[in-house]
Amino acid sequence: MKKAFLMTLLLTIVMGQGRACTNLIVGKKASIDGSVMCSYNCDGFGFAGSLFYIPSGRHAVGEKIAIHGWGPQHEGRFVDQVEYTYNVVGFMNERQVTIVESTFDGRLELQNREGLLDYFSLMRLALQRSATAREAIKCMAELVEKYGYNSTGESITVCDPDEAWIMEMVGKGPGRNGAVWVALRIPDDCISAHANLSRIRQFPQEGKKAKTSRSISSKHLQYINEPQVECVYAADVVNFAREKGYFDGRDEDFSFRDAYCPIDFENVRYADARVWSFFRHHTGGMDEYLPYINGDFSQYDHLPLWVKPDKKLSLRDVQRDMRDHFEGTPLDMTADMTAGPWGMPIRPLPMHYKTSDGTDLFRERPIATQQSGFTMTCQMRSWLPDDVGGVTWFNCDDADMVAYVPLYCCLTQVPDPFRQENNQRSEFTFESAFWMNNWVANMVYPRYLMMIGDLRKAQRELEDYFFADQDSVLAALEGLTPDDRRIYLNRRSVDYADRMMRRWDRLARHLIVKYNDQVVKRENEDGTFQRWGYDTPGYGHPFIDAIPAATGERYKLKEVIERRER
Numbered sequence: 380m381k382k383a384f385l386m387t388l389l390l391t392i393v394m395g396q397g398r399a400c401t402n403l404i405v406g407k408k409a410s411i412d413g414s415v416m417c418s419y420n421c422d423g424f425g426f427a428g429s430l431f432y433i434p435s436g437r438h439a440v441g442e443k444i445a446i447h448g449w450g451p452q453h454e455g456r457f458v459d460q461v462e463y464t465y466n467v468v469g470f471m472n473e474r475q476v477t478i479v480e481s482t483f484d485g486r487l488e489l490q491n492r493e494g495l496l497d498y499f500s501l502m503r504l505a506l507q508r509s510a511t512a513r514e515a516i517k518c519m520a521e522l523v524e525k526y527g528y529n530s531t532g533e534s535i536t537v538c539d540p541d542e543a544w545i546m547e548m549v550g551k552g553p554g555r556n557g558a559v560w561v562a563l564r565i566p567d568d569c570i571s572a573h574a575n576l577s578r579i580r581q582f583p584q585e586g587k588k589a590k591t592s593r594s595i596s597s598k599h600l601q602y603i604n605e606p607q608v609e610c611v612y613a614a615d616v617v618n619f620a621r622e623k624g625y626f627d628g629r630d631e632d633f634s635f636r637d638a639y640c641p642i643d644f645e646n647v648r649y650a651d652a653r654v655w656s657f658f659r660h661h662t663g664g665m666d667e668y669l670p671y672i673n674g675d676f677s678q679y680d681h682l683p684l685w686v687k688p689d690k691k692l693s694l695r696d697v698q699r700d701m702r703d704h705f706e707g708t709p710l711d712m713t714a715d716m717t718a719g720p721w722g723m724p725i726r727p728l729p730m731h732y733k734t735s736d737g738t739d740l741f742r743e744r745p746i747a748t749q750q751s752g753f754t755m756t757c758q759m760r761s762w763l764p765d766d767v768g769g770v771t772w773f774n775c776d777d778a779d780m781v782a783y784v785p786l787y788c789c790l791t792q793v794p795d796p797f798r799q800e801n802n803q804r805s806e807f808t809f810e811s812a813f814w815m816n817n818w819v820a821n822m823v824y825p826r827y828l829m830m831i832g833d834l835r836k837a838q839r840e841l842e843d844y845f846f847a848d849q850d851s852v853l854a855a856l857e858g859l860t861p862d863d864r865r866i867y868l869n870r871r872s873v874d875y876a877d878r879m880m881r882r883w884d885r886l887a888r889h890l891i892v893k894y895n896d897q898v899v900k901r902e903n904e905d906g907t908f909q910r911w912g913y914d915t916p917g918y919g920h921p922f923i924d925a926i927p928a929a930t931g932e933r934y935k936l937k938e939v940i941e942r943r944e945r
Contacts, residue, residue: 399423400481401574401653401746402536403700404543407761408567411691415543417536418701418756419470419479420746420778427804427813428753428775430786430797433507435466435473446500446526456495458526464507468771471788474510475759475769477538478502483547483577483650485532485640486625491550494527498548501528502535512539513603516546516562516611520597523548528558532640534573537562540761540768545571545684547579549639551619559616561635564609569685570692572657574746576650577640578684583610584617584630636681644674649730649744651682656708656746657700661688669709694772695846697756701778704745712743713827716925720918722828724779725749747779749824752813754778765789766864767856772845774879775802775813780820780834782841782882784875785849787868794876812876815883822890828919830894837886841879 405416421428442460466473480498496504501519509515515537532549546562561579565571571578586592589599594610603611613619620626620638636642652672659665671679704712704724712724726742733739753775760768769788774781775797786794795801796812807814823830852871856864892908893900901912917923926934 399575399750401701402479402481402534402572403657403697403746404536404538404545404565404571405692405697406543406565406567406569407541409570409688409691411693412760413762414694415538415540415759415761416692416694416697416757417477417479417538417543418697418754419536420701420748420751420754422748422751424750425804426750426752427802427811428751429799429802429813430469430753430773430793431467431503431799432469432790432793433464433467433503434791435464437463444504446495458495458504458522461508465510466789466791467503467506468786468788468790468793469755469757469773470502470506471757471759471769471771472506472509473765473769473788475540475765475788476506476509476512476515477536477757477759477769477771478506478515479536479755479757481534481573481575482530483532483534483573483575483640483646485549485577486623487531489550489552489623489639490529490531491527491553491555492529493553494523494529494550494556496522496526496528498528498530498533498535511604512537512542512544513608516544517600517603519546519548520560520600520611520613523558523560524556524597527556532577534575534578536573538757538759540759540765542567543571545573545578547577547635547639557613559613559619559639561612561616562610563684565685566687569687570658570661571685572654574650574653576642576646576654577636578654578682580634580636580681580684581632582612582635584612642676642680645741647674648672648741652705652710653703653744653746654682656703656705656710658682658686659708660700660703661690661692661696662686663689672710694756694758695842698772698778698783698842700746701754701756702747704747704779705743710743712745713919715921717742718827718919718921719825720922721826722919722921723824724827725824747777749777749820751777754781754783756783763853764861764864766861767853767868773797774816775811776816777820780823781816782838782879783845784841784872784879785845786872786875789865790869790872791865792869792873794873796876796880809884812880815880815887819883819887819890822887822894826894826897829899829916830890833890833893834886837882841882844878845875 399422401420403418407413407415438460443457444460446456470479471477505515505518508518528550535546537544543565544562548558548560550558561582583594585594585596589595590602595602596614598614617630617633625638655672668679713722728742756772758770766789771786772783773786774784801810802813823834898913898915901909
């Protein structure tokens with residue numbers, strides 16, 4: 380009997396957009412508690428995020444999956460099902476395998492629109508079929524070889540409780556099946572990141588004996604589970620670049636990025652600048668790369684693929700990093716007049732824009748951005764049972780504007796605020812996490828410095844509670860059967876989501892009262908408002924200081940100054 384499983388199109392809007400998505404990655408010896416961690420801001424204007432869910436299941440011989448990709452040409456096309464598929468919550472499965480991505484496009488002539496699998500379908504299939512990161516890499520390599528790949532260039536983070544990998548993939552162009560790709564294991568004591576620019580350059584190529592080699596090609600994927608293997612790549616990744624005229628040097632000098640995603644100022648400033656800012660938070664010496672970020676490639680033409688942090692990272696460190704707008708750097712988005720009167724760290728501008736006299740300008744592209752559909756920070760813990768060890772800290776909308784909610788990888792129900800049907804991009808509802816978060820965020824954005832403190836208070840309150848509650852969760856699970864653990868964790872996750880929604884509703888109502896008519900109502904010690912007291916805080920100084928240069932003598936209080944002098 381043939382069964383069809385509909386691969387969701389919910390990310391279609393996002394996947395067609397360049398300059399979207401950020402992944403941060405932390406090896407288990409680079410984290411405070413020994414967990415592997417990764418993150419994902421999934422960005423796209425008009426994209427209403429929700430939590431994706433696929434239940435586990437056993438499947439009959441001959442069963443097929445219908446693939447509904449990025450267009451009608453894929454209707455009626457199928458992939459063979461496997462005997463057992465894992466439960467998938469968000470982008471983590473019940474074995475704590477996590478797969479997230481960012482698009483780098485690269486050489487657009489290599490997109491093969493006739494290939495069956497877009498990268499999102501590929502990731503979802505691998506999550507359903509893989510018990511480890513290595514299995515997921517093997518699965519994706521074999522799927523694109525068999526069914527074809529129709530997306531542009533992708534950087535894919537693949538993690539499990541023990542390892543973190545980066546896999547980069549690009550198609551072979553019209554009429555060519557498969558893809559060229561490389562996957563590298565990140566050292567356990569390092570952090571890495573990617574953000575819409577290919578990051579893998581040179582990589583070790585296999586020796587004469589594949590089974591004992593540190594690196595293997597796709598001809599020897601049967602050896603991928605050997606622990607010494609730390610690099611896997613398509614067998615033709617170098618020769619295909621030679622064939623296309625992208626590379627003509629020695630094999631050992633081959634750079635995947637330089638062949639398949641040549642750099643320019645735009646993709647460095649809009650993409651690698653995010654990686655640079657993340658690294659800068661956690662290791663010294665990164666300001667040496669500032670000329671590269673500014674488009675001068677004479678000294679450096681790349682960032683390190685990974686770095687060893689000065690101190691180990693916590694999950695809360697990663698969450699703070701996901702809220703970054705280059706604060707404290709020369710790219711700080713709150714520190715000049717482009718931030719507007721209230722130091723707004725977002726820009727209601729296209730990436731490129733012009734002055735009235737035709738001068739071309741650009742805007743910065745930070746990790747946190749208003750067009751995020753959802754954000755997540757994922758934690759995989761090898762010392763705990765899988766059902767509680769894997770946690771996706773999730774919410775819809777901009778990471779800077781939301782509180783991360785912990786959701787366990789064993790869930791069999793999606794909390795209502797994160798369900799797809801409650802998060803429609805063209806219909807506001809109070810049951811939607813996306814719209815509740817956007818309601819608050821779009822009040823705060825225009826008066827950022829004035830209002831962000833109230834949001835931070837609510838954000839800290841929730842996240843402090845969620846983190847503090849993790850110990851009680853672990854204690855409550857002691858002695859429970861796996862089925863009872865799953866029931867308990869479903870209930871806790873639903874409670875967490877409901878708590879977040881209630882707190883954000885209170886925050887929204889507080890903000891509209893406190894900041895009504897561009898003033899700030901004074902509060903009593905108990906949090907109630909004074910009846911008549913209010914303050915007018917004024918603009919931020921970068922904007923105020925720009926006023927005389929823009930307006931000349933117009934706003935100078937000359938008479939007052941003269942009177943005071945007399």
